[in-house]
Amino acid sequence: MNQGSTRRSEPEGVRTAAEADLDQLSRIDNEIFPHDAYPYFVLRQLFDVHSDGFLVLDSATGLLGYTLLATKPDVKTSWVLGLGVVPGSRGLGHGRRLMTEGLVRLAAEGVGEVRLxxxxxxxxxxxxxxxxxxxxxxxxxxxxxxxxxxxxxxxxLADRR
Structure with missing residues (x-):
């Protein structure tokens, strides 16, 4: 099967990141934040600790962006530790889509406030x-x-519940 003929360029959706995404996440983080990218080992540890809050925007051509949300143990506050969209996909609402999905999930978990x-x-x-x-x-x-x-x-987030 010719995979190139079945690839689409539009986003398929926001999903929780998987361990198999870490190599690609590291590459796009370096592309998005060339001077401030997370070192791979930090990205790995953030994934291990906050995997439920690590969301990616996936497309048939690869990951277009991510957001990383870290909730404090008391669930009162969550922090956005990262939000980024690859340069060729900016200005298309992908960052908004990632953040909106993240906020919906945090509100459902009972988080009181999001900070960044x-x-x-x-x-x-x-x-x-x-x-x-x-x-x-x-x-x-x-x-x-x-x-x-x-x-x-x-x-x-009280108004979003």
């Missing part, structure tokens, strides 16, 4: 998060070390 950090100059991410209902709750100079300032954004 974002670079203050990342206008595209800020627009996405604002449109999903997130608001800035804190400015954190040096959050990721000197010169790596971040805005902390939060979204209460």
């Amino acid at each position: 950090s974002v670079e203050p100059t990342n206008v595209i991410a800020l627009n996405l998060y604002h449109s999903l209902g997130f608001g800035v709750v804190e400015e954190r100079p040096g959050f990721f070390g000197a010169g790596n300032d971040r805005l902390i954004m939060g979204l209460p």
